Amino acid sequence: MATGALGAALLDKENVGLAKPLDGKAGLGAKRPLDGGVAGGDAKQRKSALQPLSANVVAGGSAGAASAGPLSAPCQPVAMGPPPPRAAASGRAPSGVEAAPAARERSTSGAAAAPRRWQLTDFDIGKPLGRGKFGNVYLARERKSKYIVALKVLFKNQLQQSNVEHQLRREIEIQSHLRHPNILRLYGYFYDATRVYLILEYAARGELYKELQRAGSFDEGRTATYIASLAKALIYCHSKHVIHRDIKPENLLLGLNGELKIADFGWSVHAPNSRRKTLCGTLDYLPPEMVEGSYHDAAVDVWSLGVLCYEFLYGQPPFEAAGHSETYKRILRVDLKFPASPERSDGVKHLIRKLLVKNPKERMPLEQVLQHPWILANADPAVLQRAT
CATH class of the missing domain: 3.30.200.20 (Phosphorylase Kinase; domain 1)
Structure with missing residues (x-):
């Protein structure tokens, strides 16, 4: 599919999703800019x-x-x-949200509940x-x-x-x-x-995205810990033949001790055959194979992990552009650029480059992410030593 035509279909929409979005209007969705600010105490x-x-x-x-x-x-x-x-x-x-009368079901014999x-x-x-x-x-x-x-x-x-x-x-x-x-x-x-x-x-410490907005960006230690935690969670999901397909800050929560938790499985799919063709997720996080309309598999989550790592460190996704069509073009070209500020190590840039690879088969496996020198040097040892 031509990027121009696809970009035009995304105008004035907020999300990438079904061919018939939930609002009933035609076309697909698009993205929300990261610098949306806070209105009425809630982050956009x-x-x-x-x-x-x-x-x-x-x-x-x-x-x-x-x-x-x-x-x-x-x-x-x-x-x-x-x-x-x-x-x-x-x-x-x-x-209303009020108590309902209690009810117990009994077996057909009526002898036991x-x-x-x-x-x-x-x-x-x-x-x-x-x-x-x-x-x-x-x-x-x-x-x-x-x-x-x-x-x-x-x-x-x-x-x-x-x-x-x-x-x-x-x-x-x-x-x-x-x-x-x-x-x-x-x-x-x-x-x-x-x-x-x-x-x-109940995730007591709330939404990670709001925390990212407050902080602007995370340091390398915190980012490495989050990426290692997510890599372990995704390895587990993939072992169960579950592809998440919508990893992004808004879908992550923080537990009582600050541990990261994937909280939204609205676009996830159980796919033992590992080949899907549904266009779904959020524009800034879409992998090239989805943009092209090709079949995709669990490698889409690996791409999203790379985008997330970049956004944690720089406060914005790597392929963000003024228009939707230009964002799609940057994704297809893997037009990856690292800002001079904030300054980040060569190690994490190497990891991101290994995750954001156009060919899904050439992306770094999640097991290797956990063994990457930058992860080993910066992530919380307790997370790395955990069995799962």
Whole structure:
């Protein structure tokens, strides 16, 4: 596909995504400039066409979010296990985020109760944490274990109107099966007549993108630690035949101890055959094979890791340009330039060059990223020594 034609199709859109975006308009999406600043206390973000189902799980309410009643005790992360596993439940709940009547299902014989299923009465609902296109995120506490979680409430009618039910099912299926310290846990879900509820791990230190905006850029030690953490998480995902396809700062959260967590699997796919052709993700992070409309595989995540490393160090993505068409051209040429300021080491520039290679087969494997001299010299040893 010619870059000019593709660039024209992206005008006045915010995200790269489906052939029919969620707003129902024709054409694909585009990018959001990094220097968007802060409005009303919330940073502007490059959002994928599929609104994150597990993003914005952060401390503090979003601007303009309706206030919710406080919990009976302060919501602080506690050292205990996740809420006990239960099955997804249907049933009905009154309008608004209020408690639903308790309900237990019994076996056909009526002799014994079936496993207890999640419902809204199992949680104390706290302050709102964020708003999305399809619903809101609330701080919550599971009543029995007192475990703190983030509860995302999605409205069925909005999901149906945008025709993304299948993407929600896919995201739940993928994320609920992933167990890695650098991947946000999806503990479970339940639903009623009008809403779907996702029970998510609470990332106490919030969005990495906002931290990057505040800092402008990260030093090499912090960047190396984040890249090593992500490399381990992506190695794990790829071992499960999961391709993420939308690695970027907005999709990363920070846990209580500052550990990085991948939080949005809206564009991820389980692809045992490893060859896909869907154009998805965010413009600045698209690899050349997606721009060209060619088949892609797990190597798209390797490219995104290189773009992310560059953005961490310089505060902007490497191929950013004034227009969408020019950005596409720079990606296809791999027009990689390193600013003189801030000054960065030759070691990290070497790593970035090895990740941002046009031919997917020639990109540095993630296992070799963890053995790169710059990573070994700068990343937190505790992260490098961790088994996974």
